[in-house]
Structure formats: structure tokens, C-alpha cells
Amino acid sequence: MAGKRSAGLLLYRGGADGGIEVLLAHMGGPLWARRDAGAWSVPKGEYLPPEEPLAAARREFAEELGMAPPEGRYLPLGDVRQSGGKVVTVWAVEADLDPDRIQPGTFEMEWPRGSGVLRTFPEIDRVAWWSPREAYDRLIAAQRAFLDRLADVLAGGGAGESR
Incomplete structure (x- = not known):
């Protein structure tokens, strides 16, 4: 069976400084509540073929943030393999979004573990804009490559656009 x-x-x-800022999502739930470094992610979610990755990215953005994905040029940033084996595919798109307007989706888990009590938590508990430098340490390690790829694309050295 193929990996996730x-x-x-x-x-x-x-x-504000003439550079760029990127929007990251802090993972929700009790396991991430007190973490900052390595606890942020590109807004994303799982999909299964035959769903196309870009369609999945747009669907997951809507599910995770509770708002329609932005329109615009979608710049492919490729894939990374995270430490658990999951392959993540990302597109960059220029857009502005008010972090206070998100309405995150939720998930259920037993908490505390072993208690038999199911509790509901937000998939993401906040989003924020960061400079690439600020974003770097906050991101899951494997996803840091997307910051470098975005810089390359914006400097004219990266992949073409897709829609």
C-alpha cells in the first residue's frame, strides 16, 4: 500500500519590510498546545487518488480554515517527505487573509489518553503571518524546504505556474 x-x-x-510573509497554521489539540518550534504547518490535509493534489489542497484549505481558498496563480513548490513517511505536495498563492476570520475544522480524540473520554479539538488552533526567517523554526522540519522553494520561484528560478 502506498504511503499517506x-x-x-x-x-x-x-x-512591511519589503519582503514577504507566509501564512502558517499551528496544529491544534493537546499534544501541540504548548509547543511553538516545529508545531506549525502549511495548511494541508490528506487525500486519496484519484483526487488530484491541487483539488485536495484547495478542499483541505477550506476544511481547515473554514473559508474558500484564494484565487490566483498557483505556483507548484513540489513534494517533501516528512519524518513519518507522509508525502506533502504544496502550491504557493499570493493572497491576504485575516487570521481572526478562520473557522477551523475539528477532530475527536481520547483525552486524557486512557480516560475513555472523547473530546473535540480544532484541527488548527491559530494561523499567523510570519517572515520566512520567523517561519523557519516554527515549521515542521521537512516543510522548511517550501520556504526555500518559494524564494526561488519568486526570484524567477523556480517551477512554472499551474492552475
Whole structure:
């Protein structure tokens, strides 16, 4: 059986310093509540073929953030394999979004573990705009490659666009 696959959208916008900022999502639930470094992700989610990765990225953005994905040029940033084996495919798109307007989806888990009590938690508990430098340490290690790829694409050295 093939490994798990996820797809997501990395939003970027012009920053106050003339550079860019990227939108990251902090993972929700009790396991991530007190963590910052390595606890942020590109908004993404799992999909199964025959669903196309870009369609999945747009669907998951809507599910995770509770709003329609932005329109615009979708710049492919390729794939990374995370430490658990999941392959993540990401597109960048220029857009602005107010972090206070998100309405995250939820999931259930037994908490505390072994208690037999199912509790509901948000899939993501907050989103925020960060400079690439600020985003780097916050991101899951494997996803840091997307920041470098976005910089390359915006500098004119990266992959073409897709829609």
C-alpha cells in the first residue's frame, strides 16, 4: 500500500519590510498546545487518488480554515517527505487573509489518553503571518524546504505556474 499523501496551500503576501510573509497554521489539540518550534504547518490535509493534489489542497484549505481558498496563480513548490513517511505536495498563492476570520475544522480524540473520554479539538488552533526567517523554526522540519522553494520561484528560478 502506498504511503499517506497530503496537499496544501502556502499563502504569501508582501511584508512591511519589503519582503514577504507566509501564512502558517499551528496544529491544534493537546499534544501541540504548548509547543511553538516545529508545531506549525502549511495548511494541508490528506487525500486519496484519484483526487488530484491541487483539488485536495484547495478542499483541505477550506476544511481547515473554514473559508474558500484564494484565487490566483498557483505556483507548484513540489513534494517533501516528512519524518513519518507522509508525502506533502504544496502550491504557493499570493493572497491576504485575516487570521481572526478562520473557522477551523475539528477532530475527536481520547483525552486524557486512557480516560475513555472523547473530546473535540480544532484541527488548527491559530494561523499567523510570519517572515520566512520567523517561519523557519516554527515549521515542521521537512516543510522548511517550501520556504526555500518559494524564494526561488519568486526570484524567477523556480517551477512554472499551474492552475
